Each structure stands twice: as structure tokens, then as C-alpha cells.
Amino acid sequence: MGYMHQVFLGGKGVYACRDCHTHIALRSRVESKQYTGQYGRALLFVDVVNVRAGDEDKRSMTTGVHIVRDIYCMRCNKYVGWTYIKAFEPDQRFKEGKFILERERIYDVTREWGVY
């Protein structure tokens, strides 16, 4: 793994790892909130930072079969969501290369600071 080069995000609406507070994504990069993960509600992001991806896995989901990789916080190594490598249903292709973050695993640091 190595010593991670931690990226810091700016502005309002910064989601961070609930355990180690490492910045992971911007609320402005949310594409959809209509997702469900292992822990309940989940969000689809166009891009994320400070994560490490695990091995590829073929999973059957409500929207069909996908090849995905789980993603982990790069600093504390805790599971935060997954990323889509390949979707087999043509109408699900748009998810390829995007990221799901479990709402349970992240929190909005700016809301906590009261910077709203």
C-alpha cells in the first residue's frame, strides 16, 4: 500500500471517512442518491479521492450483473463502498467507472463544523 498522499477537498459539502475523517468525496459530485448498499442508503459519485480498490468481483444486483471492486479508505483501510468496473445491462453502462459510497460509512465534515 504505502504511505498515502492524502488529498484535501475544499468548499462546502465534503464527505469524509466516519472513522478517520479522511476526505473522500464532494457533495457536488453526487450523481444519484437512489442507491442502497450493505448498510442502507448509498450515493453514486462521479469521482472520489483517498480510496483504495480491492479485487474484482462479479455481483448480481437488483439492476443486473456487474463486475465491481470494493473501495476502502486509504488511511484506515475501512470499507466505504464500491466502484463499477463493468455493467452487463446496456442501460446500466453509465455506472462504469463511478463510485458508490455507503451513507453509513461517511459523514459531511462541513455540516459538523457548522459551515453551512
Added chain:
Amino acid sequence: MTHPLGGSHAPGEGAAAMSGNGAGPWQSPPPSSNSANSAGPSSAGLKRYPGLAQEAQRACLRDSQFDEEQVVRLLLQELHDRGFVDTFAQLQRESGYTLENEPIARFRNAILAGEWDAVEEALLTIGIGTQENVNAALFIIKRQQFLELLEARQLKQALLVLQNELGALTTDTQQLHRLSRLLMCPSPEDLRATAAWDGGGGRSRFLVLESLQTYISPGKMVPVHRMETLFNQAIAHQCDTCRYHVRPAAQGLYVDHTCPESVFPQDLQISMSGHDDEVWYVAFSPDGRYLASGSRDKTCIIWSMRDHSVVHRLTGHEGEVSYLAWSPDCKSLVSASSDKTLRLWDVESGEHMQTFRGHEETVSSCHWLGDSDRFISGGLDHRIIIWSTSGNIVKQISSPRVHDLTVSADCKLLLVADDKSDIHAYDLTTLTFMYNLEEPAEVMSLALSADAQYCLAELRNGELHMWDLGTRMRIRAFSGHTQGQYVIRCTFAGIDDRLVATGSEDGTVFVWNRDTGRLIVQLRGHTDTINVCSWNTAAAALVTAADDRTIRIWPAYHGAPSDCERPSGQSTGASEASDNEDSAGSEIHSTSNSVDFVD
């Protein structure tokens, strides 16, 4: 002040303009007793090989492109400097050339003897061109006279020299003010320190002679230690053109300096393990006798370079150790951690001396500031802090988030890599911002050459750039390695920082020539991402640490100081026992300052 311009020697007239047949103006009249030998240099050569026929002898004579007079006069100077008085006189006689003419010799001797009136007189007879030059030369001479009078506490005479003579020779009032301030120095010692001058009995007269050289035609007075200068230039050139340059140039003149063909030989690599997790930092002690490593397992280890054993395991950090800094005297070590603290350790005992709290985020880097009682740290919390080893904050500066920082050897320059893509340069003496170097991607690590001329920046996009800090231009990019989101710390390596080394995520180490950008060698051994590369000249080795939990030492060549005898199969207990009973020699060996390594 007048000066006899012209005369028989026109200014600027040099030896090069003179014919090589021994008819130069400094040719001494052939001594009558030795007329056979003064028949001329060309025929003198034919006596060298008495057993050979004339034709063959001619073939053996070198057809030099250099003027014979110049060569002989350099030889004369060298013989003179080395004190070969008889040979010197003999060569003058035999060649017909003299080192210098009578006025020059008088001039030189008068300076070295400190006879200032005679110096002035001699200067006017040797002819050194324009009145301006004469004044400049006289200023140098009178300044020396002034200083020597001050040193002898003859203040009245010194003041006279300053007012009547130095004042008339220059319009540089600042310089005169500086000199007049020296009158206030209470003691000769103080004078020498203030004037940065080593006294009439030191080298100062010689340095005066050296600086006067600029005003005197080299044909009249051969520049001091000319042959030595040429030798030094030759060796510097050999080092410049050396592809690797990992071995210091031996002071040999018989053969050209070359570095070994096989550089960082694979079979010499030494692997050390002792950490329970990824090793994130490793650094040699400045004297090359120890290594310190920091790991994700929250510990540091001090290793001996003699037998590559663990000397101390430093525990206490509550987070990963991501940076280490050895104090210049090699007695203390500072570690920086993601637990937001720095810790100071005593190297000899391995004891924890101090914890430094003040950062509110991961401490990303630290560096000692010259002496061994202050250091600087940078954090991801927008803070740069200067600490005293007693635990106090000396100074705190708000800054961008610091991902890496480095300090020049003279502690004047501080470079900081921020979390955008800039390198900020600060003047560390005044703590003021100087300039920005812009990179196309986030800078993950920095390295500064020892002379603070070059800076390496390892970027998040996988590029490795080198900046010339003099011109503030990006002058070179090194490529071949792969690197993404993990920090890999690059380094300058080799003698005079002529190489550049960094690790790759595939576990190989890349070494390039700094000046050509050519890849010299790719070192294989690690099995996972490399986190840090570091070089030490005393050990003549690179050290690397990686995610595979090992540290590897790469001696630069066979027989390098770090290429010591590997510990054999015997157990540590056995080797300890033999140490105790065998001889105290190995014990003394390890504590003395002499070379600790077996060649």
C-alpha cells in the same frame, strides 16, 4: 603616482607570444661553465636516449602542442614550490628559461616578507598597465599593510596608511568605512575575526599575491600553483564526464578517474527485516554508521551498519511513523507521526527524550536546523513549527498544508510542498516567502541537492522533475518508474549529488544520471511498492524501504564502505561471545571514529 609604461615590456605581452626556441625575454644568459647544456631545448632532448640512433630519438620526442617556455616555467614553479632548489637552478640553467625576471622576483619576495615600501617600488618597475590597475593593485597591498599595522597595534601608522594612501586609491567609501571600523577592534584576535583575515603570519600575504595576479600578465608572473590548478581542472573534468560517479576521485594523476563499470551490483544488496508492517521511511545517520527506519507498525528501528543488526527499537508513537530526521551530530533522532506528534530519541540509549505536541494533523516531515538543538516540522494542519529540543515552540508559521519540506545545508532555504501543486520557497533566516515553483500535479516529495542548486519534485501524476533553483527553471524530467497515489520519496545520490534515485510501485529502484537524465540502473529486490530512497556518501550506498516490510541496502560498488563482510551463519549469541573473549579490538573498532567498515 607614476608608473613607467611601456619600456621593454609592453603590457599584456605574454609567454604565448614568444617563440619557443629559447629566446624569450626572461632567458638568463647561458652560464659559461655549462655552455654545452644551453645549446637549445630541441637539441637537449636528443641526449635523453643515448643508446638510440638520432632518427629513433627524434621519433621518441613528443611533438607537444604546448609552448615549451610555458611548460618549462610551470615545471620551474612546481619545483620551486616544492623546494627542489638545486633541480630548480639546474633546470633554469639547462633550459635557458627562468621562472620570473628580477623585478617580479623582488616583488614576490617583498610581499611575502612584508616589506611594503619595497613592494610598492617593485610594483612600479614590473609594469602592470593602466593607472587604474596600478591603483587597484596598490589598494590590495596597502590594505594588507594597514591590517598588519593594526595587528601589531601600531594604530597611528595604520591610521596614516588609511587616510593618506588607501583613501587616495579608491572611491569605494563603503569599503573604507569597513576598514576604518577595524580600528576599533580591541585585540588582534578580534581584528582577524572581524576582517575575516588570518594575520600577517598566516596565509594572507600569499592571498595578496594571488589577488594581485589579475593585474600582472601571466607571462611575467606565472599564476600561483598553476600546475596544481591544471591538475585539479583535469580531475574535475574527469568527474564531470563520469557516467555514474559513485566513488570519490582518488588523488591519483597516473590514470583518469573512472567509476566502476558495475554500479550498485545486485549481488551486494543486503536485506533487513524487523518491522511488522510496511516501512515508510529510512535514513542513514550523517556519518553512515547507523540507519533509522520508521514504519506503519508505529515503531522506529535504529540499525547498525556494521552488522545490520537492530540496535534499538523505538516504541511509543500511537500512529504510523512517516518521517525521520537525524541530528547533525548523529546523537539524536526525531520521528514524525500521524498521531500528530514528534518524538525525540537518544540514539545511544534508545531512550525517548521528548514528545512535541502542537500539530493538529499528521506531521508530514521534519528537518534539523544546522545545530543539534532546533528542528522544523510541517504538518497537514497548515502549520510549520520550529521547535527547540527542550520541547518549546520557537516559532510557528501558518502555511499551506505541508506534504513535505526540506531545508538547505546552510539553513537559509526552506522548500515546502503544499497540497495543491506548488513548491513554496522561504528564506529561513527571515522566515519570509520568496517564490513559488509551479508543478502540473500535486507534489508528493521533495529533495534538495547539498549545494541547494537543484531540487527534485516527485509528482502525483508519476513524473519526477528537477528544478534549477538559481534560474527557477524546470530543467529535467526523469521517467520510467510508475507511481500514483502513494508517496515515494526520491533522493539525490552519488558523489556531489550527480545521480537521482527513486522507487517505483512495481518494487524496483530507478537510478538516473542527474545531468543527462539517462537511466543508469534499475535495482530489483523489493517485492512491493517502494516508499523511500536515501543515499549516504560515507557509506557509499543507497538504502530503500518498501511495503514488503524490508529495508534494502545497495552498496554503490564492490568494496564500497557499506559493502562490509556479511555476518556468517553463526548465531548472534556466538558472535557476541567471540566479541567478548576474542579481542577488545572489534569493540574499539565500533566506537572509534575511524572507518568502521571492512573494505
